Amino acid sequence: MKGSWVGSWGPSQHHAADVLIVLNWNGKSITGMLNPGTDNMPIKNATLNPAGWVLCFEADGKDRSGSPLTYIVEGKIENLGLSERSIVGTWKNQKESGPFRIRRQ
């Protein structure tokens, strides 16, 4: 899991925003940051289930009006055998949802 992952998420594949996620693994838990920078969001409650290779995590953010939002991301690892593997799945918050795809750099 450890490393920088880049990709996109949005309401559709044609209207997606770039996303950068830095993930870390200390041997016990997965930690990380969504879009490191001024709008960064620490991820929380991250789990990886080796049966099916499903990664789930949450991140707390805000919408444009400043109201709190909780993002929930769930994706399956693809190309598991490769270092440059992908996570493909969905994201949702209280208002929106859409596809999610990132690839390890």
Added chain:
Amino acid sequence: MNVRVLVALGIVAASLVAPGTFAQPAAKPPAPPTPYWPDGRVNLGPVPGGKGHWNTGPGNLSENPVKMNGAFLASPADVDKVAPFQPWARALFLYRQETQAKDDPHARCKGPAGPRQFTTPYGLEIVDQPELKRLLILSAGASHAWRVIHMDGRPHPAGEDVNPTYFGHSVGHWEKDTLVIDTVGFNERFWMAGRPAGMVHTDQLHLIERISRPDFNALRYEATIDDPGAYSRPWTAQAFNIPWTPVESEEFFCTDNNRYGEHHGGANP
């Protein structure tokens, strides 16, 4: 000469030969002793004026004996004999085994790093450079790469100074006749063993290798794996010997006409 005479001559001839002569093959001569440098250190390479290299041995990176079918476990049920995997690492190792190592970075000419350097086809040479206080381990096979072992007592880099690489940062010292190499700073872009294929590690890997030469013809290799990212505890693989081959190592470049991807369902390098 009739048949009776021939039989009699045969009996006489057989009686002149010591019992068991035909049953026992000639005894293999003992290996020459371990060579040393004038200062008392073990010589891990050819003697001056000689030639040779360490060829691929039957090494298997496994904590316990396990029945193998080439690079793969004869029975996946033996997975827990190999190493104390964390659940995710166990699942990934089994996936790599089940898929016949089709994604092996080594087959795409990535560096033969970690213990894999000691089982890679075409072998290796160990070059001692005491005047520079370092050893070089030259891999003839794979990507024709080399590794530096610092013998000057320097520490490993720490914090932001760590630059994860295939071979990592190695420091070594002698414990009597055993070379002990301590390595950290690995990246995660390689699989650390050719057998079993698909051994998992993380960039938290701390590798301790103990290398000795019990006689002229054998290099003994033992690896201790301390990787809290992938294993539940440190573990030591069963030691194995690598045979001395008294010829020059061959020139080999993995990238020449590599067709691994075509054969295993992936990209060629």
